[in-house]
Structures are given as structure tokens and as C-alpha cells.
Amino acid sequence: MKSSIRRRSPTITGSLLFILLTTSNAAVTGLPTKSPASDAQKPQAASLDQTELAKLDEPVVAPNLDLKQVAPLPLPSHSAEPLAEDADPADTVQQATTETAPNQSADEDKLIILGSEIAPGTATRLAWSTDGNIAGLTTPTPVLVIRGMKPGKTMCMTAAVHGDELNGIEIVRRVMYDIDPEDLTGNIIGIPIVNLQGFQRGSRYLSDRRDLNRFFPGESNGSLASRIAHSLFNEVIVHCDFLIDMHTGSLRRTNMPQLRADMRNEEVAELTEGFGKIAVIHSVGSPGMLRYAAVANGIPAATLEVGESLRIQDDQIETGVSSVNRLLEREGMYSRLFTWGDPEPVYYKSSWIRAERGGILFSQREVGDMIEVDDVLGAITDPITNETSNILATITGRIIGMAVDQFVMPGYGCYHIGIEASEEVLADVESTAGTESDVE
Numbered sequence: 001m002k003s004s005i006r007r008r009s010p011t012i013t014g015s016l017l018f019i020l021l022t023t024s025n026a027a028v029t030g031l032p033t034k035s036p037a038s039d040a041q042k043p044q045a046a047s048l049d050q051t052e053l054a055k056l057d058e059p060v061v062a063p064n065l066d067l068k069q070v071a072p073l074p075l076p077s078h079s080a081e082p083l084a085e086d087a088d089p090a091d092t093v094q095q096a097t098t099e100t101a102p103n104q105s106a107d108e109d110k111l112i113i114l115g116s117e118i119a120p121g122t123a124t125r126l127a128w129s130t131d132g133n134i135a136g137l138t139t140p141t142p143v144l145v146i147r148g149m150k151p152g153k154t155m156c157m158t159a160a161v162h163g164d165e166l167n168g169i170e171i172v173r174r175v176m177y178d179i180d181p182e183d184l185t186g187n188i189i190g191i192p193i194v195n196l197q198g199f200q201r202g203s204r205y206l207s208d209r210r211d212l213n214r215f216f217p218g219e220s221n222g223s224l225a226s227r228i229a230h231s232l233f234n235e236v237i238v239h240c241d242f243l244i245d246m247h248t249g250s251l252r253r254t255n256m257p258q259l260r261a262d263m264r265n266e267e268v269a270e271l272t273e274g275f276g277k278i279a280v281i282h283s284v285g286s287p288g289m290l291r292y293a294a295v296a297n298g299i300p301a302a303t304l305e306v307g308e309s310l311r312i313q314d315d316q317i318e319t320g321v322s323s324v325n326r327l328l329e330r331e332g333m334y335s336r337l338f339t340w341g342d343p344e345p346v347y348y349k350s351s352w353i354r355a356e357r358g359g360i361l362f363s364q365r366e367v368g369d370m371i372e373v374d375d376v377l378g379a380i381t382d383p384i385t386n387e388t389s390n391i392l393a394t395i396t397g398r399i400i401g402m403a404v405d406q407f408v409m410p411g412y413g414c415y416h417i418g419i420e421a422s423e424e425v426l427a428d429v430e431s432t433a434g435t436e437s438d439v440e
């Protein structure tokens, strides 16, 4: 997990390249870097020892901010691959020196993200940007970081990977701006709006019309979406010990607040227990999703689905916020005095009830309702023939997601039903990938 990418300090100027070349070779080969004889022969500047040289390469300590205060925008922070192909050979040596230096232990406690070091007991705003944009038009994406006084786990929250899914943005804000770094154990990283491009256009997609949540962990030389995914994954996500990726229903559907998680994975299943009273839907996910890529890289992750796209829904947001706060308490990171409600059941299976006819859908049930076979869920009226037909429940379970009232075509998934099957179905239900239940 330690993959802090170091940014070279601008103070390394040409005059220092000589020093880097002459001293770092020794470090790479493990030879002592300082002997009185060789020092005497060097120009004065060359008497800088490895410690001092390392300082030149140290990340800038991020300013401590009170996240509750209204703040100016963060400055763009360059985020490049650690070594570009055209990197200066002197820099290459310096990089190698840093990585092979024996005195790494002091660095291990440091939290270095996007080239900034975050001091214990502080909070700050950083900015992440990819190289995939027109340089002069790049809009840096804000990244909020809180480092607790005591070391511990790092929780990451990502929202608006789909630019039109707004509830998660507010969940990240409410959770993070209510944390006192002095009382926090571990770290919290929050990216309120991952897909700024989509957000600015009110769209789920990136500007190249790709779905970012199908490209993780990405490739540095892939498509725009793949590059953005790669950059985010390697600059930020690798720092996480666990991840919550926030989404809403898509295509004019709303979701009851729920976790989507691969319950076959022990660590993931354990993570979901910490959220308290919120429904859990077993879903393996599919390759390309952020949570799927995180889990594949050893970072337990779950998707928090809350409400409907393009809306800010206060009640749903509050449910999400208290779930995340419960998780922080459960992980021993931040304590508030909670009364723990009874846990919601895990829905190991889910299924869709679809429209058989086209027309205007008027629902008679709400998200969260328990339903039984043959219950009337809603009706579809053909606006031309005036014919109305009821949609009947074909299974017993709970409405965990549903379409908002709208025009629908035959085959449209109207109601997503969670089924309380026993844990044994996990073996049978290998994956729900490819169905609408996995649109996240």
C-alpha cells in the first residue's frame, strides 16, 4: 500500500544535478556516501549528505485547514507518473536512491499523497489532475484528506464517479466536515466529485461518453477513461485500507440506501457489518468497476447506493452519513455515541420485475416496501388506447430499487427486489454481473 509518489522539489536546479550524480551512485551500490577524503575534494555544495539531499526531494507539508471554514480553491497539484519516459537521467538516479535508501523507517509513518505530506492531527484540501486533459484547461479535482493524531487505517470515500449522481457528494461533505482531526485515529480521504467532466454537464459519463466505472484500475496508455482511472487508482486509491464508492440509481430509477458488496469475500463481508442498519445486497460486481478493482488489489470495498441521480435527497443522504459514521466507530477510528439498531438483513439474491407493456408507469408502492407474490406494484397506462394493466409481484421480497414514474417500454426493469435467501445461495449465484442490478 505504500506507494507514495514523490514530487521533485522545484529547488532542485541544474546546479545540483552534479551533486545527485556524484553522490547517489554510491548510495545505489550500498557504499558509504561520506568519507572525509572525498568531501575535501568536492566543491562546498557537494558536502550535502544524503539526509540533506533527501530533504530536497521531500514533499511539501500540506497546510492544516479547518474543513468547516469556507475556503479558497486548492491549487493545482501536478500528478504525473513517477518517471516519465523523457525523465532526466539525473532524476532517475535520485528516484532510485530514494527507493533503495536504507533509512526508510522514518518515512513509513508519513502520509504522502499527491506530493503533499499531511501532518498528524491536520486536515487539508489537495488537488488531483490527470495528464489526459488539455494542459491549460485542466480542472484539478479536489481531494480532502484528514490525518488523525493517532496512526490507524485509511478510509477512502469516492463520489460522483458517475457525474450525475449527487447524493454521495453531500455524504462525503457531511462526514468529512464533521471530523475533528485531533480525535481521529487513522486517516480519511474523500473525493467528493471524481468525474468532474460529467458533473459539469449533469452527465453520468466522461466527455468521451465512456462510463468511468468500467475502466478501473485503468492503464497509463489506454483510452482517456482508462488513463483517468489509472491515475486516480495509483495516486489515491492505493493509499486506502478500505473504500466506499457512492452511487445512486441510474436511468431514472431510485435505490433504497443499500450496500453492494461481494459477500463471498470475507474481508468485504466483514466491512459491510460495520455500517449498521443498512441493507446489503450481495453483488460480485464486474471488471472495470472501482470497487471490483479495489477488492482485486486487496482493498476491501463496497458501493453505497443512495437514492436517485440528479437529485439531492436529504433523508437518503442522512442514512448514508450515519452508516459511514457507524463504520468509523466500528473501525475504531472516530467515536460518537451511537445507539446501534438491529442490523438489516443481507439480500443474497435479487431479481427484477419488468414492464410487460409500454406506457406511463404509475407506482403504487415505494422503495423499501415488503411485497408478496401477486401484490399490485403499479400500473401502466397506454396513453393512446387508454388501456391500463397492473404490474403484479412475481416474487416475495423487498423493493430495494425502482423506477420513478415515467414512460416505459416493454422489458424495462421497474422494480428491483431483494430476496432474503440463505447464505448458501452464494455458491449458486456466482455473479449478477450483466443485469441491471449491477448498474453502479
Ligand SMILES: [Zn+2]
Pocket (backbone or CB within 6 Å): 161, 162, 165, 246, 247, 248, 250, 439, 440
Ligand atoms: Zn453510479
